[in-house]
Amino acid sequence: MMHAVSGHHDHHDSHDHPPYVRDYFLGEAIKVERISPSMIRVVLKVEGGDRLASSGHPDEWVRLALQPDADTPVTLPVLMENGKWGRPDGSQDCPNRPYTIRRWDAGRCEMTIDLVVHEGGVAATWAIKAKVGDVVGICNPEGRFWMPKGSEWLLMLTDITGLPAVGRVLEELPAGLRTIVHVEVPSEADRQQIETAAEVSFHWHACHGPKPERTGYTELSRIAGEIRELPQGPGYIYIAGEAKAVSDCRKHFRDALGFDKNRIDAIGYWIEGQARV
Template sequence: MCEAYHEDYFLAEVTCALRLTPSMTRVKLKVEGHERYIATDHADEWVRLAFSPADGEPVTLPELRDGKWGRFDGSPSCPNRPYTVRRWDPETGAMVVDLVAHEGGVGASWAATAKAGDVIGLCNPEGRYEPPQDAEWVLLLADITGLPAVGRIVEEMRSDMTAIVHVEVSMDADRQVLSSAANLSLTWHCHHGHAEGRDGPSQLAAIARSIEALPDGPGYIYIAGEARCASAARKHFRDTLGFDKRRIDAVGYWIEGQARV
């Protein structure tokens, strides 16, 4: 059973920011008070990053008073967005977060100019990835927003497991080297984004429908990407292939036409 979420907030300082691929920025952070940070057992865990409420204004955090969290000093709320914790070091408080670079996004705009010394806020993490204990194989299906979670998941998989991975990215240059002790089969699909002949920015559902059979033995399916596409992909595995819905987790990382809040 999952433990109850423990609310807490932290400031974090940027130690390094770099363009990992044309569509992904990697930011390394040092979390203040990391001894209080409570990691989950989910390899896809995410935190909410909080950004400055306005140019030149510092990031501030809620405070705990009489058992309740609030902004008792009247400070403005900071815009925040959820991002996968790509790596976490509990000993040093070092955290790695990968952010998709796209126009207009709060987090992407911040990451485009992030530099050492910048300060943001974050909270304790949550997660969904939880394969059954008897799972012998895992099918991971994600668009580029789910790539950081996929990367961490396969890195943490056991050597006695099989990982079948399909990731949708915008271009060949967005591919990443993913390492795993598991038996890894990795397929890249380079058609993320709007283009003539496509019915939307993500073809995740079509990728799912191209999978006509699943491995033998007990398994688990994890889907991460645009919410409607993730739902359609889940429906294919559940209804067309007859896979047990209790062994599928589909996470809507974003919704086309809406801010990811």
């Protein structure tokens, strides 16, 4: 999934994560499959992946670095003697885009990444043409999802770009946790079966993408606005999708429903009208 990751993150000070450690890896595609009309799954074998430092967040993402052009291979920055990362050999910077890690198999050093297929876009174009043997660059991951201690329920609201995060979060949730999920997808055929031990009510909304009867690509804020009440007790709300829509959703839960803003993570993965960088 694609991220222009931003948003409010003025809380969760209580958990001390180790500082982010920069590191870079090459990943070779060992499997490529179309899992739904709008999603391509790529499994990457990560060279040196035994030193990859997981962020501890189930929505973690990496930046995928792609070839600068058809004739130039992907290369990685190196740690120089002065302690900075650079390209002393003069190799070209590679265009890169952030994507959620759908699954990380540390034993096999295999990383699964689900990419949304959409018109244009550096990474989307690569995904459509991706084949076994393709090589990409990867950095150490970072993430945001962090359910406050004592949370009795979870609400996840995303468009299709957040679906890989939804999938991984659901697979890792504790048994019986009350969870409500709303995902906006382009078509009913983009629904996914996700295994989970949590008590989940799943709502699919097939309205993502350009439509003749409206402007824009997303109705996430309308979907949020139709949620009129939240479960009792302390919970956590995770929102991911188009930046302005995500901000509107956050305001709805905070202002209209009076929910504690410190228990909301709202992440802009992309921006309407801009290249997804």
